[in-house]
Amino acid sequence: MIETTIITWIIAIFGAITFLPLFSAQLVMILKPGSQKAKDLIIGKGENWRDKTHFKSALAFAWADIIIILPLYILGTVCVFNGQPWGYIIWISLGVLSIYFSILFWVLEKEYTYKSVGWIAYFTYFWGFFLYWGLGAIAHSILQLNN
Amino acid sequence: MQTYSLLDWEGAVKFGLQNESFNGDSVEQAIADVEKGIAIADILWAFPITIVAFIGLLNRKFIGFIAAMMVFAICVYFPLFYAFRVSMNFDIVLAALCMWAIPSLLGIIGLWMNRKLFNIN
Numbered sequence: 260m261i262e263t264t265i266i267t268w269i270i271a272i273f274g275a276i277t278f279l280p281l282f283s284a285q286l287v288m289i290l291k292p293g294s295q296k297a298k299d300l301i302i303g304k305g306e307n308w309r310d311k312t313h314f315k316s317a318l319a320f321a322w323a324d325i326i327i328i329l330p331l332y333i334l335g336t337v338c339v340f341n342g343q344p345w346g347y348i349i350w351i352s353l354g355v356l357s358i359y360f361s362i363l364f365w366v367l368e369k370e371y372t373y374k375s376v377g378w379i380a381y382f383t384y385f386w387g388f389f390l391y392w393g394l395g396a397i398a399h400s401i402l403q404l405n406n
Numbered sequence: 407m408q409t410y411s412l413l414d415w416e417g418a419v420k421f422g423l424q425n426e427s428f429n430g431d432s433v434e435q436a437i438a439d440v441e442k443g444i445a446i447a448d449i450l451w452a453f454p455i456t457i458v459a460f461i462g463l464l465n466r467k468f469i470g471f472i473a474a475m476m477v478f479a480i481c482v483y484f485p486l487f488y489a490f491r492v493s494m495n496f497d498i499v500l501a502a503l504c505m506w507a508i509p510s511l512l513g514i515i516g517l518w519m520n521r522k523l524f525n526i527n
Contacts, residue, residue, distance in 0.1 A: 344521075359480060
């Protein structure tokens with residue numbers, strides 16, 4: 260059993276703030292892939308898919324997020340609050356993927372979304388939060404597992 | 407492979423290290439864009455973690471265990487992402503699942519079963 264701390268709570272709440280809007284947007288993408296709302300949520304207000312490949316990649320990310328990342332986030336958080344070491348391993352896995360995607364989307368999308376949403380939104384909920392959550396979750400999980 | 411691709415993308419396409427060229431049609435260029443993003447993330451993030459994992463595991467260090475779990479997480483996720491990309495060739499998806507996802511999943515299970523070697527309870 261690993262005791263939770265105030266930092267565990269902060270990371271869990273920050274994770275919910277970071278991931279829940281993403282999951283909602285990805286759900287819209289899956290349910291109404293061709294809609295303007297999906298475009299507004301995924302690539303920025305008024306923006307359009309660059310081509311079919313861009314659209315298909317976004318749809319693949321949406322499915323992957325809903326089928327893999329969402330269950331892992333829920334499972335990891337439940338395990339963490341049950342004191343299970345596995346929960347921290349799952350948080351580390353999600354953290355590493357979150358950072359990986361932050362780098363990937365920095366390269367792929369920055370020139371489009373940064374202009375569209377502005378720097379505050381970009382460096383917070385649109386992109387930055389995923390990087391910060393990943394770093395925080397990994398650091399905290401390592402410390403918890405190492406204690 | 408990824409380092410060479412970043413240094414000379416079109417050269418890497420000629421050698422067969424990458425499939426999509428930036429000189430092709432708009433669809434090919436868009437896929438090349440995604441592949442280049444993946445190459446950059448591999449070099450900046452996945453590659454250093456892999457080095458830490460190798461050294462750490464060989465020395466039975468806690469950080470090696472953690473880094474290996476990180477690498478395995480990437481290797482399990484990406485073949486699944488390719489599987490969701492409907493335009494992806496089925497053979498490539500199958501190869502990615504067999505070469506990366508399944509061995510990495512076994513790696514996660516194996517590491518966890520041997521976690522006591524790394525001082526994890």
